[in-house]
Amino acid sequence: MRLQLLAAATGFSLALAGCVTSGGLHPEGTLTDASSLKAGRSLSGAPLSPAAWPAQDWWSGLGDPQLGALIAEALKDNPSLAMADARARQAQAEAGAADAERGPSVTAGANVIGQRLPLTAAPSDLGGGRFTSFKDARASFSWGLDLWGGKRAAWEAAVGQQRAAEVEAQAARIELSTNVARAYVQLAYAYAQLDVAKAERERAATARQLTQQRVTAGLDNQLQLKQSDTEVANADQELAAANRAIDAARSSLSVLLGKGPDRGLDITRPQMLEPAALAVPGDLPVELMGHRADLVAARWQVEAAGKEIKVAKTQFMPNVSISAMAGVAAFGGINPLQLPARFYTFGPSISLPLFDGGRLRSNLAGRDAQYDQAVAQYNQTLVRAVNEVADGYDAVQSAQEQVAAQQRAVDAATQAWQLSEQRYKAGVGSYLEALIVRQQLLAAQQRLAALKTQQVDLSVQLIQALGGGFRPQGDVASVAAQSSSEHTL
Numbered sequence: 001m002r003l004q005l006l007a008a009a010t011g012f013s014l015a016l017a018g019c020v021t022s023g024g025l026h027p028e029g030t031l032t033d034a035s036s037l038k039a040g041r042s043l044s045g046a047p048l049s050p051a052a053w054p055a056q057d058w059w060s061g062l063g064d065p066q067l068g069a070l071i072a073e074a075l076k077d078n079p080s081l082a083m084a085d086a087r088a089r090q091a092q093a094e095a096g097a098a099d100a101e102r103g104p105s106v107t108a109g110a111n112v113i114g115q116r117l118p119l120t121a122a123p124s125d126l127g128g129g130r131f132t133s134f135k136d137a138r139a140s141f142s143w144g145l146d147l148w149g150g151k152r153a154a155w156e157a158a159v160g161q162q163r164a165a166e167v168e169a170q171a172a173r174i175e176l177s178t179n180v181a182r183a184y185v186q187l188a189y190a191y192a193q194l195d196v197a198k199a200e201r202e203r204a205a206t207a208r209q210l211t212q213q214r215v216t217a218g219l220d221n222q223l224q225l226k227q228s229d230t231e232v233a234n235a236d237q238e239l240a241a242a243n244r245a246i247d248a249a250r251s252s253l254s255v256l257l258g259k260g261p262d263r264g265l266d267i268t269r270p271q272m273l274e275p276a277a278l279a280v281p282g283d284l285p286v287e288l289m290g291h292r293a294d295l296v297a298a299r300w301q302v303e304a305a306g307k308e309i310k311v312a313k314t315q316f317m318p319n320v321s322i323s324a325m326a327g328v329a330a331f332g333g334i335n336p337l338q339l340p341a342r343f344y345t346f347g348p349s350i351s352l353p354l355f356d357g358g359r360l361r362s363n364l365a366g367r368d369a370q371y372d373q374a375v376a377q378y379n380q381t382l383v384r385a386v387n388e389v390a391d392g393y394d395a396v397q398s399a400q401e402q403v404a405a406q407q408r409a410v411d412a413a414t415q416a417w418q419l420s421e422q423r424y425k426a427g428v429g430s431y432l433e434a435l436i437v438r439q440q441l442l443a444a445q446q447r448l449a450a451l452k453t454q455q456v457d458l459s460v461q462l463i464q465a466l467g468g469g470f471r472p473q474g475d476v477a478s479v480a481a482q483s484s485s486e487h488t489l
Contacts, residue, residue, distance in 0.1 A: 021316065025361060027309065027368040029375030031302065034285040037386045043280055043393060053291050054278075056469035059181055062456065064271040067184050070257065071177045077258035078176055084169040091158070091165035098158035102151045104143035111136050138327025145321060150314030153307045160304030164297045167472070171293035174468035180256050181460045187249035188270035189453035194242040196446040201235040203442065207435045208232050214432070275400075275459040278466070280393060285386050291467035292385050298378040305371040312364040318352045385465065392462035399455035406448045413441040 059067050075081065146152060208228035215225050250264030257263055289295050326344035353360060420434035463469075 025364050025368060027371040027375075029372035031375055032379040032382055034289055034382060034386075037285040037383065039284050039386055039390050043284065043390055054276075054463045054466050054469045056471065058276065058463050058469050059177065061274075061276045062181065062460075063274045064184075066268065066270065067181060067273075070184065070253065070267070071180050074176055074180050074257050075173055078256060079258055081169070081172055081176065084165075084172040088162070088165040088169045091162040095155065095158035095162040098151075098155040102146060102155060104141060106139065106141050108137075108139040110138070136327055136329035138325055138329075140323070140325040142323040143321060144319065147320055148314040148317045150311050150317075153310035153314070157304045157307035157311065160300045160307060164300035164304065167293050167297040167300065170470060171297060174293060174464065174470060176256065178460055178464040178468055180253065182457055183249055183252040183256060184270055185273060185453055185457050185460065187246065187253065187267070188273050188456075189449060190242060190245035190249050191269050192449035192453070193245060193446065194239070196442055196449065197235065197239040197242040200439070200442050201232070201239050203435055203438050204228070204231040204235040207432060210430075210432045210435070273456045275396070275455045276463060278393070278396065278459060278462055280389065280466075284389060285382075288385055288389065288467070289382070290472060291470055292381075293467065293470045294381050295378070295385055296470075296472055298374070298381045302371070302374045302378050305367070305374040309364070309367045309371055312360070312367040315360050315363070316353065318350055320348065320350045322348045388465040389462070392458065392465045395458045396455065396462055399451065399458050403448070403451045403455055406444070406451050410441070410444045410448050413437075413444040417441045 055061075057068070059071055144151070208225075208231070211224050211228040215221065247264075250267055251261055253267060254261050254264040289299070324344070324346040326342075328342050416437050417434070417440075420437040423434070
């Protein structure tokens with residue numbers, strides 16, 4: 001009989017469901033098809049390889065073991081990673097809570113209450129002046145039936161947020177490793193600047209000494225001497241700037257390592273760093289979706305937002321739940337375990353929104369907008385990722401060409417310096433003239449050091465653009481492998 005009543009109530013509720021409806025509400029966002037983002041012409045000169053993705057320990061290719069040790073230290077001690085991990089654990093706990101909401105709940109409790117009513121409040125025949133007690137023990141059961149899949153969708157949405165948080169934690173590690181490498185590259189460049197600054201200081205001091213001798217001999221005047229003083233002062237400034245650049249790079253590394261400033265003082269001079277040899281995959285836009293952590297996380301956000309829409313839609317449907325309670329209760333000295341002391345209740349319940357002032361429709365519209373935002377974020381991340389790879393590869397190639405050209409300039413300046421020394425030793429030219437040529441060589445060497453640093457830094461940025469060694473696993477890999485055209489609402 002009860003089942004017949006429940007069925008009748010459900011049918012009646014469904015008949016009234018048109019009072020609050022979700023009709024006309026739907027998301028508008030569409031995921032960009034990665035294959036529509038053409039990059040073939042932009043990467044026409046790039047070497048293609050299916051295995052072009054960076055290794056997880058890509059920094060070993062830069063040729064300095066100290067860099068690998070610093071990255072390992074940063075991945076262990078940097079506080080920002082602890083925050084990312086905490087966010088992932090929080091998302092995991094929320095997914096567990098959403099899963100628990102799908103099942104029934106059982107509670108139990110007991111009470112022992114004593115009371116004495118004064119005669120002024122109740123006469124003796126109603127218990128006044130006597131001590132009475134009430135004892136009860138009970139257990140209750142409730143279960144909200146998930147007839148429309150709303151609770152399951154809420155759990156799946158929470159799982160999507162959990163997966164996104166886990167991937168974002170991996171993305172934080174990749175970003176940290178690249179930041180350590182780039183700071184280390186700047187430290188290497190600061191030392192190269194220091195070498196050039198020392199050489200220039202020595203050259204300027206020698207030129208000043210020779211100029212002083214020529215002024216004393218009456219060959220030059222005070223103008224030439226003051227010009228030499230200016231060069232010495234400029235060299236001192238460059239020397240101080242180079243030392244400051246070393247301190248700044250060490251300080252940056254100390255922060256990235258999660259340590260105090262003294263940690264940076266223990267970092268020795270980097271070895272000569274080599275730019276990473278990189279290629280690109282043949283089908284870059286499509287393949288990139290599974291190798292960029294930010295893209296995978298954005299895709300999980302889209303998945304979660306889609307499930308939230310389903311949750312909002314089920315709130316328009318009848319809510320059916322079952323509850324029951326049983327226990328014993330007795331007053332005074334009656335034994336609560338006797339048959340008359342027992343009680344129980346049982347019954348299903350059903351509810352249906354008939355009028356809510358538009359709350360449910362507004363909630364669903366908000367979930368639709370949230371989905372559209374997640375889709376737009378994914379599309380933006382995808383477009384940016386593809387362009388970052390193409391632009392990064394072009395920048396690396398340009399840097400390589402500039403380094404080659406500047407190397408020719410350094411070679412020519414070196415030959416000019418050698419010729420000027422030969423002329424001086426042969427008595428044809430003065431040593432002061434040779435020092436002027438030496439200044440041109442030092443300027444060319446400084447420019448070459450800057451370009452080589454830029455080349456290495458750009459190769460690190462390209463590694464990050466190609467995913468930084470990200471390798472999705474398990475459920476994370478499943479969403480990364482899906483084609484963007486498969487997910488629509």
